[in-house]
Amino acid sequence: MSSAQEVQQVWEPGPEAPRARAWRQRLLAPWGRSEEVPRVWGLALVACFAGGLFGLAAVAATFHQGVLTEALARDKARTLRKYACQAGAWFAGQASEASREMGRVQGEHGLEYCALVLPEGTVFAHSDPSLAGTPAVAMGAQGGGVLPLAEPLVDATGQPVGTFQAGYRVDLPPGVTRRTGTWLGLVMLGSLGLLLVLYRLLRRSLRPLCKVRDRLLAHNEGMESRLSELLIEDERDAIADSWNHILQAAAALRSTLEGMESQRELVEALRNHDSSQAKEALDWHPDGVLLVDEFGQVCLMNKACRSLARVREEQPVGKPAANLSRDAELNQVVERLTSSSAKSHQATVYHTLTEDGLSTTLAITVAHIQSEPGPGGALLVFRDASQQKQAEKARDDFLHQVTHEFRTPLSNIRAYTETLMEGILEDKDAQRECLNVINSEAARLGRLVEDVLTASQLEVGTARLRLSEVDLERLLQQAVQDLQATADEMSVELHVTLPPKVPKIRGDKDRLAVVFNNLLGNAIKYTDSGGSVLLACEDRGRDLEITVTDTGLGIAEEEQPRVFDKFFRSSSELVESRPGTGLGLATARQIARLHGGEVTVQSKLGEGSRFTVTLPVYEVHAVSSGRTLGTTETSAAEKPGETTGHGGPGPQTREIR
Amino acid sequence: MTRILVAEDDRHLQRVISLWLERNGYQVHCRGDGQAALQAFHEVSPDILITDVNMPEMDGVTLAKAVLAQSDRPVGVIILSCRVDMIGIGVELGDQRVIHHAKPFSPSRLIEEVEALRKEIADQGQCRAEVSGQSQYGRNWHGRNLWGH
Numbered sequence: 001m002s003s004a005q006e007v008q009q010v011w012e013p014g015p016e017a018p019r020a021r022a023w024r025q026r027l028l029a030p031w032g033r034s035e036e037v038p039r040v041w042g043l044a045l046v047a048c049f050a051g052g053l054f055g056l057a058a059v060a061a062t063f064h065q066g067v068l069t070e071a072l073a074r075d076k077a078r079t080l081r082k083y084a085c086q087a088g089a090w091f092a093g094q095a096s097e098a099s100r101e102m103g104r105v106q107g108e109h110g111l112e113y114c115a116l117v118l119p120e121g122t123v124f125a126h127s128d129p130s131l132a133g134t135p136a137v138a139m140g141a142q143g144g145g146v147l148p149l150a151e152p153l154v155d156a157t158g159q160p161v162g163t164f165q166a167g168y169r170v171d172l173p174p175g176v177t178r179r180t181g182t183w184l185g186l187v188m189l190g191s192l193g194l195l196l197v198l199y200r201l202l203r204r205s206l207r208p209l210c211k212v213r214d215r216l217l218a219h220n221e222g223m224e225s226r227l228s229e230l231l232i233e234d235e236r237d238a239i240a241d242s243w244n245h246i247l248q249a250a251a252a253l254r255s256t257l258e259g260m261e262s263q264r265e266l267v268e269a270l271r272n273h274d275s276s277q278a279k280e281a282l283d284w285h286p287d288g289v290l291l292v293d294e295f296g297q298v299c300l301m302n303k304a305c306r307s308l309a310r311v312r313e314e315q316p317v318g319k320p321a322a323n324l325s326r327d328a329e330l331n332q333v334v335e336r337l338t339s340s341s342a343k344s345h346q347a348t349v350y351h352t353l354t355e356d357g358l359s360t361t362l363a364i365t366v367a368h369i370q371s372e373p374g375p376g377g378a379l380l381v382f383r384d385a386s387q388q389k390q391a392e393k394a395r396d397d398f399l400h401q402v403t404h405e406f407r408t409p410l411s412n413i414r415a416y417t418e419t420l421m422e423g424i425l426e427d428k429d430a431q432r433e434c435l436n437v438i439n440s441e442a443a444r445l446g447r448l449v450e451d452v453l454t455a456s457q458l459e460v461g462t463a464r465l466r467l468s469e470v471d472l473e474r475l476l477q478q479a480v481q482d483l484q485a486t487a488d489e490m491s492v493e494l495h496v497t498l499p500p501k502v503p504k505i506r507g508d509k510d511r512l513a514v515v516f517n518n519l520l521g522n523a524i525k526y527t528d529s530g531g532s533v534l535l536a537c538e539d540r541g542r543d544l545e546i547t548v549t550d551t552g553l554g555i556a557e558e559e560q561p562r563v564f565d566k567f568f569r570s571s572s573e574l575v576e577s578r579p580g581t582g583l584g585l586a587t588a589r590q591i592a593r594l595h596g597g598e599v600t601v602q603s604k605l606g607e608g609s610r611f612t613v614t615l616p617v618y619e620v621h622a623v624s625s626g627r628t629l630g631t632t633e634t635s636a637a638e639k640p641g642e643t644t645g646h647g648g649p650g651p652q653t654r655e656i657r
Numbered sequence: 658m659t660r661i662l663v664a665e666d667d668r669h670l671q672r673v674i675s676l677w678l679e680r681n682g683y684q685v686h687c688r689g690d691g692q693a694a695l696q697a698f699h700e701v702s703p704d705i706l707i708t709d710v711n712m713p714e715m716d717g718v719t720l721a722k723a724v725l726a727q728s729d730r731p732v733g734v735i736i737l738s739c740r741v742d743m744i745g746i747g748v749e750l751g752d753q754r755v756i757h758h759a760k761p762f763s764p765s766r767l768i769e770e771v772e773a774l775r776k777e778i779a780d781q782g783q784c785r786a787e788v789s790g791q792s793q794y795g796r797n798w799h800g801r802n803l804w805g806h
Contacts, residue, residue, distance in 0.1 A: 407739035411761035415673040418764050437669045
C-alpha cells in the first residue's frame, strides 16, 4: 500500500453532524467557489454595519426630539398653569363666553387650539366654537408639529371640574418620527444579531486558518520540527483536513526521503562493506593481486602480493608499481608488464627471486584492462610457482631417470643381440649367457614398464586389484629369492624371519609382490657392501606387519615425509648415483592402501631404514553372498574378484566387483 | 697396444663392451664406479676412457674432467649416456677428444668411434701404444669365453 493511500485513509474527514453540514452547504452553496466566500461575507458585514449605524443615528435623533418636546411642554405647562385659577369662572359662565376667552388665550399665546374639557370628556369650550360640545378625543390626533398639553382644573374644594387643554405648535428640528426610529432601531438590532452570527461563522471559518498560521509560524521559527506535532487534531474542517492531508503527505514524503537517504547510506555502507569484504577476501587469497592504473600507480594490493613481491612500502597504494619491490629485477619485470606498450592483453612470465638464501619462482600473469571509455590499467597476479617448478623439475628428472632406466636394459639387449648376430661367440655357453642377459634385461624392461604403468594407474585411480587368497609366506619367499642374486652381488646379507604360520590374506598377489620387491630392492640398493637386510613378518591378530630393515644409507629426517611422493629421490649424492625412478615407494604405499593397509618408514641417516607394511587380516565372516574379503576356505574357492581404488587407506574406500 | 679404461656400473654392459674391445685388439680395464675408475686411470694410464654418466661414487662427467685435468698426455674420452644434455659435452669441456655416444648403442659403432679416436690421437704422434692385430670391425674375432666358461 502506498503512503498516499495511507494518508487518504487516515485523514478521511470524520462524521459531521448532518444538520451542521446542511447549514454549511446552504451558506456556501449560493456563492459557488470557496474563494468568493470571504468577499460575500465581507459585503454582508459592511451592509449590516451600515444599517446598524443608520439605525443608531435614527434612535439618537428620536431621543433628541423627545427631549426637546418635553422641555417645551414643561415650559408651556407653566404658562398654562396661570389660567387654572380662572378656569372656575369660565366653567361657571356661559359656554360661548368661555369659548371667546379660549380664542383670546389662543391668540395671546399663539396656540394651535385651546379648550376646556369637562370631566366626562366633553368639550365645554373651544377656541373654535364649532367644536364645543364635541368629544375631546379628536383633539389628540392633531398631527405632527403640535404639542398637546393638558392641565387639570380643581375647584376650591379640590374637586376636579375638568381640564384645560391646549395644543402648542412646536417648531422641532428635522428628524425621524418615532415610528421610523423604532424601525431603524429594529434594523440595527437585526444587523447586530446578524453581525454576531456572521462573526461566529467567520470565527469558525477562520479558526483552522489561524491554527494553520500558528503551525506554520511555529515550524518556520523552528519551535516544532516534527510534522506530527503540527497536525490539527481538534478541528474537523476542510481546511484542517486539507492541512493535515498535506502534512501527512509531507510526512510520507519525508519518510520516503529519509528512507531513500538511509537506503542510500545503506547502499553506500554495503558498497563500502562489499569493498572492504572483497579486500579482506583478497587478503586471504594465496595469490598476490596487484591492480595498477594507467599511470602505473598501485590501486590495489593484497597481502599475498606484499609478501610474494617483497614489497617494501607499508602503504603501497598510490605509489609507482615499478618501484615497489626490494628485488630490482622484479621491478623491471613489473614495469615491462604494466607498460602501455605491452602488446599482448594477457601474458605470464616467470621470475625467480632470491632473498635470504631462499629462492622463489613467481609466475606473474598480467591482464591489461582496456575499458572504453574509461581508464585503462593492468591487473597482475603473482603466484608462487615454486612448487609447480619443483613438480616440473621432478617430472623432468623422472623422465630423465625413466629414459635412463629404459636405455640401460635396451643397451644390453641391443649390444648382446648384435654380438650374437655377428656370430663372434662360437661357444654355446657364451651364446646362452648372452641370451640369458637379453632375457633378463627384457624382463627388467618389462618390470620398468609395469612400474611406470602401475604408478600411472594408481595416479589416475584406474588400478584394479585381482583379489584372491594370497599365500603371503610364499610371496615373501619369492621376493627374497628374486632379489637374492642382487644382494649377493652387492655383498648384502639378506635375512628372513617369518612366524611358524603366516596367515593367508586376500589380495592381489602380483601387486603385493611389487610392494615387497620394491621395498627389498630399495633396501638392498641403498645398503653398502657388508650391510644386511632383514625381512620379518609378525602376526598381530587383526593385522600382519611385514618389516624390511636395512643397515643402509638411511633417510634424512626432513626427507622422510616425502619419500612416498612420486618421483621423489633424495638429493644425497649417494642416492642419486644409484639408479631409480622415484616410483617404488610411492607405488608400494598406494598398493598397500588399496589393500586397506599402509606403509610407514622409520629411519636414521647413516644408520639404516625400517619400512613397515601393515596389511589387514580379514576375519571369517559367514556372508551368504560370498562376496567378502576373508581367509575362509569358502572364500578361497571364490572366483578372484577385482577391486579398484584411488589409493585411499582403509577397506572402506574399496569397491568390490 | 691401446689401453682402454671402461667405467660402467652395469656389469652386463661392462662385459659386452670389453668383449668387443678385446676382440678388436684393445687392452681393456673395467671398473664399476667413477672413483675406482679414476684410481685405475692413474694405475694403467689408458689412452681412451669409455665411461657411463650415472655411476656410484663419482659420475662419468666428473671422472672425465678429472682425467683430462690430471693426465699429462692426450686422452680420448667416450661418454656413454642416454642424456641429451651430454651431446655437446666435448664443447663444454673444451676438448674435441671428448665424444658423446648415445645409449642404447651398437657395439660395432662404438668400436668405430674408438678406432677413430685412437687414430686421431695417433696422428698427433702422442699415442705411445700401437694397436696390435687387426682392428677392422667384425673381423678376426674368436669366440673366446670372456665369462670364464
